[in-house]
Amino acid sequence: MDERSALGLLAGWVDAAGDDAAVIDGLVITTDMLHARTDFPGGTTRYTAGWRSIGASLSDVAAMGGTATAAVAAYGAPAFDAEEIAAFVDGANDVCDLTGAAYVGGDLDDHDEFTVAGTVVGRVDDPVFRHGAAPGDAVYVTGTLGRTGAAIREFERGNVERGNELFRFEPRVATGRRLAGVASAMMDSSDGLARSLHQLAAASDCGFAVEWDRLPVDRAVDAVADDDAARRELSTFFGEDFELVFTGPRAAVESTRGALGAPITRIGRVTDDGVLADGDPLPDRGYSH
């Protein structure tokens, strides 16, 4: 049984587990576990790890259209090094500062493998779910795609500083908040653009038609991709970029453009069924973690 099936199973028992975050009683809450083997390539600093592990959960709150109140982390490591913990907390604090959340501490645990579970709590009055996209809506993404895929390549090449820089991202909390009431469906791109579109299509019972040339591929991808195939792989399938993928009436979305606090790009439109790029089926594959 793979992770997605298991998640689906979980989703059957509890409301909202299939969305980016759970919503209950006016609160939005989400947790993410990251660890050395799968999430922190060699060279990842503890500062970046703190930023990224809390940022992943902040992005989930953004995807629900919520405001972020507080973040905690459970930090498991083979040793408790004061400088490493200080750097981790600095990273957690700095990413929180971008979103108005407060990092309020957590738990330290003796663990053989560096493992972090970040949790963010916020408030949401008018959540945006994955369902709600309607044929005729436009589909957008925030920011650029492919930063994390490019970061992994930079780490592999020993460009550790550049890898860390690309690994830190700005959670789109303010943007997601502003889109509440405007976007018809939203999620973050942590599983990659392709899988995100498939998940939105399944939740909204719709399809998508996007255009390759419209995708806002990050310049960092060009530095590491040798050809178009590699470029598409990193920007569309690799995932973990933590941008927002959302749908909505084009005019309504465009009227918010100047107030969103992040660049957005219209990449296509919502259709009745099928997930297509330039008319060809876009495979439902991406990051499994």
Add this chain to the structure above:
Amino acid sequence: MDERSALGLLAGWVDAAGDDAAVIDGLVITTDMLHARTDFPGGTTRYTAGWRSIGASLSDVAAMGGTATAAVAAYGAPAFDAEEIAAFVDGANDVCDLTGAAYVGGDLDDHDEFTVAGTVVGRVDDPVFRHGAAPGDAVYVTGTLGRTGAAIREFERGNVERGNELFRFEPRVATGRRLAGVASAMMDSSDGLARSLHQLAAASDCGFAVEWDRLPVDRAVDAVADDDAARRELSTFFGEDFELVFTGPRAAVESTRGALGAPITRIGRVTDDGVLADGDPLPDRGYSH
């Protein structure tokens, strides 16, 4: 650097990190990481693991005098077995049901070692902190002491069913809530009674005088302890019992006794300094995790 020093370091950067849970903006939030090597002896069922990992955080909310709203878990395991996940969620749901919280899902992560991070969010208007104990107050504990120490012995002896039973505990959320405004200081006994008293003493700048004969040692301890030394070790130092340790004016506390929803035992009194049991220093040692 050991965990406690590191936690102290963290506490210097963020308010309330040194308490059982963080309090911000009317919310109380706490996270705990548990994993196979140190927290789940062989024979621990996934049901018990779900119960215990969420229960640990519910206990922290109890210790602040808060109400529990929602719980999430990040579940890391080498394989995603549907029955195991179902059992875990059942345990998480059942412990939540005892406290009025809702288990609202979480994250699944591929991890070599079974690792869980539970997080609970609640609300608190009048938090009870570790500071506030005053000489002349009485000191109390809820429930009984030594269940977890006894559970470990039962697991070691192959009495797996009994071990699991003892491993599941009732988080004292309703009791902690009722004690808000009455208790002068409170924490949970997850580090053991001895260390809890030392931590309360340090936070409140006071001392304690307790009496060995007053300690409510669980009957399960008698089944596994061969002598008084073993009995004291399991009940006082072993920890992870998740009972509340609190102080307050004796008359005020006694007037709430019938409404607390859990038995409480007066084990001694708050003094000016020193942590003593029957007049002898009580060592500051306990569970490090």
